[in-house]
Amino acid sequence: MNTVTPRLRRPAAGTAAGPLRVLLLHGLGGRPSVWHPLIERAGEELELWDAELPWQAMSGSEGWGLNPDPARFLVELVDGRFDAVVAHSYAANLLTEATALGRIAPRPTVLVSPFYRSSVRDFDWSVISYYLNDFHRVFEEALEVGETGRFAKAHRDWMARRLRDQIGPYGWMRFFETYLRTPTLDLGAVRSPLLVLSGERDTAARPADGRALAAAVPGARFELLPGCGHFPMVELPDRTARLVEDFLRAAAVPTHPPLELS
Known part of the structure; x- marks a missing residue:
């Protein structure tokens, strides 16, 4: 897979200021459907898009892990x-x-369940x-709540281990390399309005991880979701949708015309 094409999942209702065009990105071994509970609950002024990313579950594109970037x-x-x-x-x-x-370029951003360490000594x-060795447990949780x-x-x-095997050593290495680099990032240079949910x-x-990441980005806000695991948009969809919607309504400015649907 060389390019990724976004897909409109739900158009916005007519608003005087125009819709907020929002892209939803799934995690490793996930699928765009993980956002369905949030899409069903989000405010009508949000124009919601998603995409099938190369690392999605059972995508048939295991070779993405060979890409160093x-x-x-x-x-x-x-x-x-x-x-x-x-x-x-x-x-x-x-x-x-x-x-x-x-x-x-900077734009309002919500990070859900990010990985972060502030020091290489971590x-x-x-x-x-x-x-x-416990990589498959993330997928076990996803399969339990979905x-x-x-x-x-x-x-x-069994499905969780199949997902782990599909991602394979190269995909795992891309994930862990990204995690290992987090202490070296200059998060003070991030100018995106940011909400972190864990x-x-x-x-x-x-x-x-989420709390430390938010603390490192100027002006970022952190929200801890009680009783919730790695998938807040599935486990606490009402609360997650409300937090995302309220944050974007305050931080984002529409810059695109309404989408023309044929």
């Missing part, structure tokens, strides 16, 4: 098209890095072992 997919996708971005997990990290490096062998929650646990566990019970991207 997966952030380029987001750079090509985001700039010049959207008033705001909401990104989950791995996509949140790629977006943060690209913004810190000036590859993506990465020791136990951290590497956890994210390597539409697949109706399946038996044994079947969900689940209190997230065992993949620790809530401490």
